[in-house]
Amino acid sequence: MSPSSTLAYQTHNHHQCIDGALREARKLCQQHGVRLTEQRETVLKLVWQSHQPMGAYDLLEQLPAGRNGRKPAPTTVYRALDFLREHGLVHRLDSLNAYIGCPHPGQHHDGVFLICRQCSRVQELSGDAVRQSLQPHLADQGFSPDDFRMEVPGICPRCRQQTGATA
């Protein structure tokens, strides 16, 4: 696991996160034989501007106007997000209607997302433990899962320190 994947709740040089994400993205798209166009890369950069998930319309607002000088329409950003999600570069957080960059694209597509309800920063963990623990119960039910994504709201270490919250 790359170092950048455990940094959401620590001070770190975020440029490295961004650069790493873009490098990974270019590599993966080349491997998959698909095009990381300028717009797609722009949206990916916008998603990666922080470890906080971004709404589609927030991203839209930040997209630069096209050559005609007009602001892009929602479709634009949704298409870019669809592409990035198909190739595992971005995740959608259903509990927030928001999107966040994947710190280790191409490795596994499951994941546990720790979402701080205070600062809204998100840390992605591997979903392996959850999958393991769940598998026997699913077998009991005869249920065949597609994936094991999970969103866990709570308080991150940083915010707990600052506010003194204990729960």
Next chain:
Amino acid sequence: MSPSSTLAYQTHNHHQCIDGALREARKLCQQHGVRLTEQRETVLKLVWQSHQPMGAYDLLEQLPAGRNGRKPAPTTVYRALDFLREHGLVHRLDSLNAYIGCPHPGQHHDGVFLICRQCSRVQELSGDAVRQSLQPHLADQGFSPDDFRMEVPGICPRCRQQTGATA
């Protein structure tokens, strides 16, 4: 765990599910000292008409007109759903923007929701196993979780039999 909580993917007398849910709801509301008004009960019944989650506007369509003969507004159904959720009688499935009755209200508020992508029926399991398996990793991160709800899309035993799907 009551028998009704393991029946979503089996043929069963669904009236028992409905009756049980209403009985439980009345009991719980009395215990909590809150009012299960007619509208709230109506919405709860509508949610429980099947093991398939219902969208808020689907519920709204089925709500009877008031004494003035006019159809209720969205607020109406959202308020009822908010109430039912606050008291653990109904869950919201974020991945579907839809609502489903809780088969064991008042027991635990976590849960794993198996969602069949074919028939869209939902089976709720206990979230204990998931919580257990995740706890050490959360401790590693210093993260204090609020809850452990999880939505797992997949294929239920019934649909797998019918379609021969293997994955």
Next chain:
DNA sequence: CAAAGCAATGTTATATTGTTACATTATAAC
């Protein structure tokens, strides 16, 4: 290179889901 075919983007309109604010009515407490 030119033309064809396909991928990506532009454009417009609309669907779906959910909320805010304020008025009115019903229930409970005194």
Next chain:
DNA sequence: GTTATAATGTAACAATATAACATTGCTTTG
């Protein structure tokens, strides 16, 4: 009964997402 509070009605609107069709731009191949 009167008052306080909870519940519901009503109207407008905000936020998120999709559909349908036109246009532009790559890229492949003759």
